[in-house]
Amino acid sequence: MIALTQRQPPNTDIPVDFTLALTAEERTRSRYRLETQDEIVFLRLPRGTVLRNGDLLQAEDASVVVRVIAKPEPVLVVTATPVLLLKAAYHLGNRHVPVEVTQDYLRLSPDPVLRTMLEQLGMQVHEAVLPFQPEIGAYGHHH
Structure with a gap:
């Protein structure tokens, strides 16, 4: 031990x-x-x-x-123009969803409701198995 x-x-x-x-x-x-x-x-x-x-x-x-x-795990990878990625981050943040943020993509845990919302907002969303590093909360904690 x-x-x-x-x-x-x-x-x-x-x-x-x-x-x-x-x-x-x-x-x-x-x-x-x-x-x-x-x-x-x-x-x-x-x-x-x-x-x-x-x-x-x-x-x-x-x-x-x-x-x-970081162990590879199922994720949704969201790609779009920079402005659409900002909109996606805004909507996911309002739902307190853990999100990995980069300038080229967002990653989040699979969720069919969120996937539909993101696709309706014009994002490209695909499933993958990758390491997931969600942002730590602004006050140093994680939801």
Whole structure:
């Protein structure tokens, strides 16, 4: 059993003992039990911790270092002109939907109602299985 209690920012120069592939939702849990192929891992992080792709987790005594990676998961990928993407982000934000925002696309968890809304607004929407990095809330938390 390994208890991971400390989060460090990404650093590719630090060697790691293993990686943990976690979905976006799993990366929002501060208390969590995971079973890897070789280990039982307990996350015991401060409340409100949201893990990002590449973050490092350490045991309290620093005997184990683990890299978090964003696990590919089903998502909707939304593409459109910049103005239409802004409109989409506005409407999704009003619904408090976790969204990954880039200048070229938006990503969100699959939802048929939201897909229909976005298509009716003129967006191109397709399903994919990709890493998902939704924005963290403006006040440092995740819905």
